[in-house]
Structures are given as C-alpha cells and as structure tokens.
Amino acid sequence: MIGYRLYHDLQRGWRITSPNLEQCGLLEIEYECLEEASTAAELWSDGHVALTTASAETRMQVAKVLLDYMRRELATSVNYLDSTWQEQIRQQSNQRLIAPWAIDENETMEYAAILFPRSRTAQDQGENVFLSARGGFGQYLRRHTTFPELGQRLSLEDTATIIGGIHVKRDNRRSIAYSEEGS
Numbered sequence: 001m002i003g004y005r006l007y008h009d010l011q012r013g014w015r016i017t018s019p020n021l022e023q024c025g026l027l028e029i030e031y032e033c034l035e036e037a038s039t040a041a042e043l044w045s046d047g048h049v050a051l052t053t054a055s056a057e058t059r060m061q062v063a064k065v066l067l068d069y070m071r072r073e074l075a076t077s078v079n080y081l082d083s084t085w086q087e088q089i090r091q092q093s094n095q096r097l098i099a100p101w102a103i104d105e106n107e108t109m110e111y112a113a114i115l116f117p118r119s120r121t122a123q124d125q126g127e128n129v130f131l132s133a134r135g136g137f138g139q140y141l142r143r144h145t146t147f148p149e150l151g152q153r154l155s156l157e158d159t160a161t162i163i164g165g166i167h168v169k170r171d172n173r174r175s176i177a178y179s180e181e182g183s
Helices: 002-009 034-039 056-072 083-096 136-142 156-164
Strands: 169-171 174-176
Touching: 034 056, 056 136, 136 156
Parallel strands: none
Antiparallel strands: 169 174
C-alpha cells in the first residue's frame, strides 16, 4: 500500500497545495549502477556521436534526466503499478485498513505507462507516454550546455535520431536507456 502511494505521489507535476515528497526534499531517487553504466563506453559505442564522444558525467546526466522523466510519467515496470498487483493491494487494504488509510472502492488507481520514443498520433491511447524530438526531453538534448564536448548544439534531426534509438539495453547488472540498435 505504501509502495503504491509513493509511486503515485512521485507522478509528474507540481501541486501547489501539496507538492510531492521529492519536490519537498524529503525523498531522493537514485539509480543503481547509473554511474557504472555511464562510464561503460561499450554500452554507448553504437550510439549517436553526441553520446559516444560525451564524457561519462554528461552521459550520466542525460540518462538521469530521461529516467527521471520516465519515473514522473510512471513509465516504469514495478509491481505497485501493475493491475493484478493493485487488485491484491486493494483487497488487502479493504480487509486490513480503515479509512482514510484503505484504498477507497471508487478510487481510480494509476497503472504503469508505456513510453514510445516518437510523437503522439491521433490513434494513440492517452495513458501512454510519448517522447519526441520537439518535446521537453528533445529540447533538453538540443541545449548547447547538454553536450559541451560536441562544441555545438544538436539539430532537430540529431535529437530525433537519439530519441528514436532509445530502448533498454541490458549488460548483466547494468542497464541503460539508449542504444541505436533496433532490437
């Protein structure tokens, strides 16, 4: 129950009257092995030149921004955001907790979203998340200060190439959210 409430609380947006725990500075999220993955040049070798020539610190910052965005949009695979798991949470909460701690039977629970590295189309469902070159993450990538090693700003096409290549690539304990490979 507490795990679900934490993920729900971390969802994007600033609530003026009730900011989330992260925005209040009461909770800090770190990513296991992010530093190690950022320094592993072989994980980035097939990527865009901006990422292959970037320092480990730059790659770590870009990956952290992406992972933070995905987490705020609930585009993460955790039991607490799975519909089957949530049904168990709802049943146990109604059996063992009293109001206001129990999940109300009329409460709509949030499920994990799926992130697609492309623009939204008219046929797309609203609960999914889309990452495009023209969106906030794409704008972040095009800032001159994002890739100081490159010495210039990325173009819209470069940004689209980077975003189009996003998928999770695993290497034993390390995983990183970028690869040019299509699989």
